[in-house]
Amino acid sequence: MSITYLEAIREAQAKALRDDPRVFIYGQDVGAFGGAFKATKGLAKEFPGRVLDAPIAEDAMAGLAIGAALEGMRPILEMQFADFSTVAFNQIVNQAATMFWRTNISCPITVRLPCGGTAGGGPFHSQTMEAIYAHYPGLVVLTPATVEDAYSMLLEAVAIDDPVIFCEHKFLYYHLKADSLPTEALPVGKARIARVGRDLTLVTYSAMVHESLAAADELLSEGWEVEVVDLRSVKPLDTDTVIASVARTGRLLCVGEAWPWGGVTAEVITRVVCEGYDLLDAPPQRLNAKDTPVPYHPNLWSAHRPTARSIAAAARKVLQR
Amino acid sequence: MVQTVIEPTSAGDVSATRDLYIKAYRFMLLARVLDDKLASLYRAGKILGGVFLGRGQEALSVSIGVGLRERDIFAPLIRDMAGRLAFNESVLDAARTFLGSSLGPMRGRDGNIHRGRPKEGQLAMISHLGAMISVVNGGLFARRMRGIKGTVGVACCGDGSTSTGSFHEAMNQAAIEKLPLVMVVADNQYAYSTPTERQFACRSLVDRAVGYGIPGYEVDGTNLTACLNVVGEAIARARAGEGPQLVVANLLRLCGHGEHDDAQYIEPKLKASDLGRDCMKLAEAYLTQQSWADAATLSKWRAEAVQKVEEATAAAQREPGPDPFAENYWAALSTENLLEGNE
CATH class of the missing domain: 3.40.50.920 (Rossmann fold)
Structure with a gap:
């Protein structure tokens, strides 16, 4: 058996949905279509009502996730490309990132950012955003480089009580492969x-x-x-x-x-x-x-x-x- | 199915109508007295940061507060003292936040109108007010996923916030999801100093409802009866599962944007128009005209409000401010093992 970086991301989301009723996925084209990169392939069918298409409205997508997190949910937001998360920047850095510090109530959202260049992507489908999100207090910023980390760190991201920016690299989606999914992993915060x-x-x-x-x-x-x-x-x-x-x-x-x-x-x-x-x-x-x-x-x-x-x-x- | 709050149709409804009106008026009065006290404290140099008043907008605001129930969600704007108090906020929470007490809900970390208790349904606004609407959507969305029925969310903004992208994104989102959102827009003719003709070009902001495919209502924001009716009906329709509702109230801010602002830009002819009437005075006239309260009762209610406000502001002023060394103010994450050192 062989599993790609992208499949690991899908499998981690499937496991999160299976194991935790608080988890849902919200993003553009993530439903029946399975996402622009197929990171949610088949999940809408397997988990009815929990993998939902969003309008092209990144600000409102992030706001909805934040509001749902305050109600005890564990939303996973898929930004179709990391570049588009700039539209949601205000919600992420001013709303989600300040929530715990201001109100003492945590804001457990996971924002998946398909990052980085692929040949032909151009200026608005190739950006890497980790530095600007890391600049703001109140966010955890993850940058997995391996199939194993893509899987285990995404599961950990969903479990973390704070907002997590999950920078998954598009260049690794298809060609990076592992024999199997990990059963144990280094914790977030360890190089x-x-x-x-x-x-x-x-x-x-x-x-x-x-x-x-x-x-x-x-x-x-x-x-x-x-x-x-x-x-x-x-x-x-x-x-x-x-x-x-x-x-x-x-x-x-x-x-x-x-x-x-x-x-x-x-x-x-x-x-x-x-x-x-x-x-x-x-x-x-x-x-x-x-x-x-x-x-x-x-x-x-x-x-x-x-x-x-x-x-x-x-x-x-x-x-x- | 659609319920109107006030519009007595039989003798039995009259007392309910009267009771609701009086309840609403007394929260308006409490808010006005508290706002006036905060303005005095600001001028006395006792409050750091801004002080933003709801003067002239209490009738609209209180109609939201009395229409909401426990477990509902409320994202107020900066002029919603009346609505906050009528929903579930204490005078002490407000006083503590303006006066920087470490015992208030924001513990000195944030101030003035940026207060809230999200677990109790009061969202703590960020300054980018249009961004609060989709957060209300999220709360309602989560409740639907969890099978919780019968709760609504109210988000408030002024004419200025309707120009933001986040307002549009969130209204469209609520409409798509058919969420029980009531969007209340207080069109008070100015966004800080900018008049409405530099803010929007449609006839009325209520026309925007058509574009979202949701019902819209326009109301005279100076008239408490009208506000109770229209806001009450919008909340009832949302609660009954009829999806998002837009309410646009026409009124005039009877103060500056904040107490630092003398508001010289407000046109005298607007002040002299029906928009410039004080909703408090209109409500008092209506109470007297209906024989629901006489002058002695009105002054007794005022004295009670003053007493509550004086007690809360005196208590908050005696309380300690935040001590930078007393608790971990420098932890922005709830997950302690993911914090970086603050060396």
């Missing part, structure tokens, strides 16, 4: 050492984990052993695991698919420099997408985001200092 190495710590998350692992293969042929840390969740961010790795390697490169200004890579470097400056043998570096909208044409798109080749090039600069 994973995806590859052990002694020369450089490469901190990354989501689809960039796989580009980074490929870069590490390339660098191994040159004699460098790169340790790859998969953050798994960007908020909370597992600073301890990152710093422990930097303590072993003395060198740091952070890679993210998001835009360079601020963001997760800047945050990781800040924490390492502030808390572990003396551990560093070279200035830490980071690699992000270019500071432009995400291009449509594959030639431009593949030069816009970090790739195994550009990551390896950035790593050499840190390694050769």
Whole structure:
């Protein structure tokens, strides 16, 4: 048996619906159609009245989920593309994220954001949104990179009493496969050492984990052993695991698919420099997408985001200092 | 099936009509007295942040509060002191939130009109008021999923919020889902300083109901009887399963946007028009005319309201403000093990 990242997301939602009567799914085309990416395929039929099509109204979709969460429900919202969640931004960051702090009542919503670039997606179907959501207090932001994490972290997201932004990467949907679904997993908030190495710590998350692992293969042929840390969740961010790795390697490169200004890579470097400056043998570096909208044409798109080749090039600069 | 709250058709209904009117008037009075007290405290420098009054909008507001029942949902606007009190809010909750007491429902974390007790059906508004409507939808949607029947939700906004995308999204959503939502729009002629001709171009905001495929009602917001009738009927229809209802009340805000605002922009001719009449004075005249209350009774009711307000505001002023070191004010998540350090 083999299961894809996308199928894992569907299976996690099926399990959540099966196990918890408070769970429902709301989003555009998620009902009989099964979702733009088929992440809810067959669920409307299996769980009548609990997988519901929404109008094209992301603000009202998020507001409805928040109101339902206050009534004790556990809504899962599917934004058709992460990019469209900007329409719901006010509800997510001002309503959901402030709810517990203001009223002492938690707001357990899960917002699924199909994130990241695929060739041909263009500026409005390719964005990665983790940095702007992580900026706001009151949100948990998850960025699973593996089939196993897509499954276990989505189930955990639904169980968490606070609003969770679940950034699932579209590039991983179909080609990433696992033999089976996990029965146990690291908890949210713990990073994973995806590859052990002694020369450089490469901190990354989501689809960039796989580009980074490929870069590490390339660098191994040159004699460098790169340790790859998969953050798994960007908020909370597992600073301890990152710093422990930097303590072993003395060198740091952070890679993210998001835009360079601020963001997760800047945050990781800040924490390492502030808390572990003396551990560093070279200035830490980071690699992000270019500071432009995400291009449509594959030639431009593949030069816009970090790739195994550009990551390896950035790593050499840190390694050769 | 459709019930009107006030419109006596037989002798037996007269006392019910009178009792409801008096109940509503007394909450209006309590709200007016409390609002006036908060305005005084603001001018005395005892209140930080804004103070926003419901002066001139009490008849509309109270009609919502007396029409709601326990377990209903209410998302007020900033001028709904009367409706809040008539629904289920205590004078002390209001006083504590304006005066920054750590014992109020918001514990000093949020203030003034941004208060609520969501578990008791009072939503705590964010400033982007149009965004509250879909939250009411969500509560009603959840209840339907859970098989809870007979409850309604009322969301309130002014003419300004009807221009927002979230208003439209939420009204359309409620209509699609046939939710028991009553949307009450207080068209008070100005959104802060912006007059309605710079806010919308339709004849009346009630015409928007047609576009959503829901019933709409227009009411004279200065007339308590009319408000009790129209709001009461809208709530009854929603409760009976007839889907969302839109009520648009025409009135004039008889104060600034907040107490910081002298509202010089309000046209004198609007103040002199029927829209500018004070609903409190009209209600008092009606009570007297119906022989439901004489001058002595009215002043006794006022004295009782003043007493309640003075007790609550005095108590709240004696209470401690929040101590930044006394509890964990710096935790924005309820899941403690997911908090990052606040070093």
